[in-house]
Amino acid sequence: MKPEVSGSAAEDPSPTDGELVRRAQQGNQRAFDELIVRYQRQAVAVSYRLLGNVHDALEVTQNAFLKGFTSLGSLQNPDSFAGWLMRIVSNLSLNFRRGRATRSTMPLDELVEGPQSDGGWRISDSSDPVHELESREMGEKLREAMGQLPEKQRLALIMFTMEQMPQKQVADALECSVEAVKWHVFQGRKKLRELMKDYL
Amino acid sequence: MDLNDFEFLLTQYLDGTLSADQRQSVEQRLNADPQAKTLLEQYRKLDQALAMDSTTLEAIRWDRLSAHISDKVDERNSTPIFSFSWLSSAAAVAAMLLVVVGIWKVYLQQPAAHLGSPHPEVAMDVNVPEAAQTTDVVSDISIAAPQDPAVLAKYQTLSADKPVITLVGLSNNSMSPAR
Numbered sequence: 001m002k003p004e005v006s007g008s009a010a011e012d013p014s015p016t017d018g019e020l021v022r023r024a025q026q027g028n029q030r031a032f033d034e035l036i037v038r039y040q041r042q043a044v045a046v047s048y049r050l051l052g053n054v055h056d057a058l059e060v061t062q063n064a065f066l067k068g069f070t071s072l073g074s075l076q077n078p079d080s081f082a083g084w085l086m087r088i089v090s091n092l093s094l095n096f097r098r099g100r101a102t103r104s105t106m107p108l109d110e111l112v113e114g115p116q117s118d119g120g121w122r123i124s125d126s127s128d129p130v131h132e133l134e135s136r137e138m139g140e141k142l143r144e145a146m147g148q149l150p151e152k153q154r155l156a157l158i159m160f161t162m163e164q165m166p167q168k169q170v171a172d173a174l175e176c177s178v179e180a181v182k183w184h185v186f187q188g189r190k191k192l193r194e195l196m197k198d199y200l
Numbered sequence: 201m202d203l204n205d206f207e208f209l210l211t212q213y214l215d216g217t218l219s220a221d222q223r224q225s226v227e228q229r230l231n232a233d234p235q236a237k238t239l240l241e242q243y244r245k246l247d248q249a250l251a252m253d254s255t256t257l258e259a260i261r262w263d264r265l266s267a268h269i270s271d272k273v274d275e276r277n278s279t280p281i282f283s284f285s286w287l288s289s290a291a292a293v294a295a296m297l298l299v300v301v302g303i304w305k306v307y308l309q310q311p312a313a314h315l316g317s318p319h320p321e322v323a324m325d326v327n328v329p330e331a332a333q334t335t336d337v338v339s340d341i342s343i344a345a346p347q348d349p350a351v352l353a354k355y356q357t358l359s360a361d362k363p364v365i366t367l368v369g370l371s372n373n374s375m376s377p378a379r
Contacts, residue, residue: 029277033270040266045257054257058265065269066276111268113259142249162250167217182217186208193242196249200242 021078024069032072036065039082042163043089049158050093052143058111060096064089083172086165090155090173138199145195152176153188160185210240214247 015023015031017038023031043064047057068085075084146154152174159170160181170181193200201209206229212218213226229236 029270029274032273033266036266036269036273037262040262040269041257044260044265048257054260058260061265062269062272066272069273069276107268111261111265113261138249157250161247182212186211189211189243189246190207192250193246196246197242199249200245 016079017081018077018079021072021075021081025072025075025078032069035081035085039085040065042082042165043085045163046086046089046158047093049146049162050090050154051097054112056096057093060089060092064092067092080169080172082165083169086159086169086173087175094151138196141196141199142192145192148195149188149191153184153191156181156184157188157192161189206236207239210236211243214240214243 015034017035020031020035024035040061043061044054044057047060047064048054051057051060064085067088071088075081146157149157155174156170159165159173160167165173167178167181171178174181174184176184206226209218209222209226213223218226230240
């Protein structure tokens with residue numbers, strides 16, 4: 001089935017996540033397609049930040065949506081779909097990293113344009129070679145420093161500071177309060193500032 | 201306010217989540233304390249560094265990805281799910297049902313004496329003709345006494361001071377096998 005990006009789920013031009021989830025729970029797969037369109041980018045981004053590899057992130061994203069679809073009946077609050085999905089994405093990503101599961105079954109050549117990523121982080125898109133080198137070095141250092149953070153702090157930083165997800169959504173994903181999200185983000189930033197002090 | 205509390209407020213300041221009063225308080229300290237200003241700059245640079253360029257993700261063909269995932273969901277949706285866990289759960293339920301039915305059958309085959317009589321040794325057969333299954337006809341009811349003389353003797357002792365069987369609907373009537 002090919003999802004249509006807008007106006008496909010029903011007459012309502014922009015149904016809420018909760019409405020789409022309820023329709024999907026009643027067997028309307030087009031409503032779920034709309035949710036895929038809405039959250040695929042966020043899912044890939046969160047997974048990519050955790051795995052550092054776009055191919056693995058695509059694989060995890062596909063699996064997260066499949067798992068989300070089959071578990072949709074267990075979602076108590078349809079309005080919290082985004083946070084719930086990001087929880088699945090982060091859990092699958094962490095499991096993927098621990099197990100380094102089998103290689104991708106995704107048609108990557110069709111899904112990614114141009115030269116494929118080496119998995120490195122870059123801080124800026126500068127065309128200046130010196131700046132580019134510095135930004136690559138800083139990117140590597142940052143990635144290393146992120147790897148030293150406790151899981152919740154890392155996830156809170158990725159979702160809130162990097163992906164700019166709403167705090168409530170992050171709280172749903174991490175199964176904690178909004179206040180706890182603020183605290184995890186702060187602790188993560190503080191530790192990163194210490195680890196990155198030579199670059200700041 | 202200690203440095204840790206101030207740092208917390210400073211990051212909230214950068215996120216724009218402070219109340220007007222808190223924001224004013226942070227700004228006053230930033231104006232008065234150069235160290236606080238340096239701290240703010242460090243956090244600002246860190247946030248910029250965290251905002252990684254999205255070149256890699258921009259290379260993804262999102263329309264194709266959503267179509268691909270949707271197809272996979274469609275496949276999953278049209279395939280009956282007989283996972284190992286589903287099968288093992290079904291097998292466990294079936295086994296439990298078999299055990300329960302088996303126990304129930306064994307239970308039903310036990311003599312009446314095992315069904316909770318307060319005096320199991322004096323259990324007996326009560327034969328009520330079909331036509332007599334009303335309160336009007338009582339004379340046709342026969343009771344087969346226990347065959348074992350020892351059991352019968354005990355039963356007679358028991359029945360001497362109180363009725364053993366009372367038929368519903370027959371006031372002041374009681375029956376015992378001794379009759």
